[in-house]
Amino acid sequence: MPVTRVNLDPENLTMTLVAEFEASADRLWEVFTDPRQLERFWGPPGWPATFTAFDFQPGGRALYEMTSPTGETTGGSWEFLRISDPTGFDVLDGFADASGEPVAGMPSMRMTLSFEPLGDRSRLVTVTTFESNEALEQLTAMGMVEGSTTAMNQLDAVLQSLREYALGKGTRTEILDDVHVRITRLIDGPRELVWRAHHEPELLQRWLLGPDGWRMTVCEVDARPGGRYRYAWEPEEGTEGSGFGFDGETLLVEAPRRSVTTEHMTDTDFPSTTNDLSLYEEDGMTLLTLLITYPDLQTRDMVLATGMTEGMETSYARLESVLVS
Structure with missing residues (x-):
């Protein structure tokens, strides 16, 4: 630091x-x-x-x-x-x-x-x-x-420059303090398209899939303050694991610069996080920054131990392919 x-x-x-x-x-x-x-x-x-x-x-x-x-x-x-x-x-x-x-x-x-x-x-x-x-x-x-x-x-x-700072470094996770984690990823594409890919269901279903072998079965988005969203995934045949999902509320929208949502694992009593997404464009590339606020240190460490960063990198790499197409 x-x-x-x-x-x-x-x-x-x-x-x-x-x-x-x-x-x-x-x-x-x-x-x-x-x-x-x-x-x-x-x-x-x-x-x-x-x-x-x-x-x-x-x-x-x-x-x-x-x-x-x-x-x-x-x-x-x-x-x-x-x-x-x-x-x-x-x-x-x-x-x-x-x-x-x-x-x-x-x-x-x-x-x-x-x-x-x-x-x-x-x-x-x-x-x-x-x-x-x-x-x-x-x-x-x-x-x-x-x-x-x-x-x-x-x-x-x-x-x-964004290229010097982030190009080729993939998804990076930084622990800021006991309850804040910052995720950064440079996306090869303009901010307007990256914003759309985070808020339009037909685009979300093409990249927000995590590791290979999973499919998105539910993608409901109301990207307005006070609106709700719900995502769910199921493993494809031959992939181990059971289905899961997330739901939450949209708290703040400043298109195409910033959006803030809560995130809760559906059908569990796990506490929610707050996910603060910001996008900054330079020379046709977009720096995506996701600030995650956890309720406590224990929840932070539990989530990080799941391999979250690797799963996000797979999705973001897929997002770049979607933007090209």
Whole structure:
């Protein structure tokens, strides 16, 4: 993971985060000063950001909104205080309402970002200075340390081109914490088609099959918030195993960028997961990211032990063949 150190210093009212990347400091600067790239990682997993304004000059402001898997939103703002191209900048970071105004009762903080060259690599040092000890305690209790860490650990996928980051690496599974797992797979095809393949039953039945020797017998999809879906599979003759299925509810749809559903194994009392799918296109290829939230560590480990990654890779390889045809 890129983040190497996070230090809280209540005496000096600061939080220092240090991360190192396999990219130049100039590339790091580019990512942090382009809102379209910035919003790909700014925000912890499950709360991606959308920047609605970005006036990158001293005295200018940036506004962003983070959206939860269930559609809740929280807003933020930056006021640019100092810009030293290409070594860093300072902002006054705070909470903002839908109109971009500060949220009453919520503290703001000064955030200093420094981009340091390490040969072909780079180091990011972020120092956040709080208004008071009460503000530091309030924001850390809200999960600022964990949120900042997981957000910066998403940056690798942005610093490299999609082909450099994911081409030829197949389906990758990353354990983010006790209840979050991130699946990534680069799909050779445009985002619009990948989106359709995840939401149209006639396409789903051609690729969402797992290992060879299985067939999809039920594929019912209502891809609207509040809608339900149900999938079921049966082994073909000569394949060992018994039928099973999944069902769930659609929580959020932002076509063709993001969809969030619950997932429950049909006819069991196993707890549900939340599956947050996002798609990003670059040069005709689509990076698929699936953030799975488990109810607890035990459920996470039980599911991972089933060979989930291998089954997903077989399906995604089949998906690429469907897109070609």
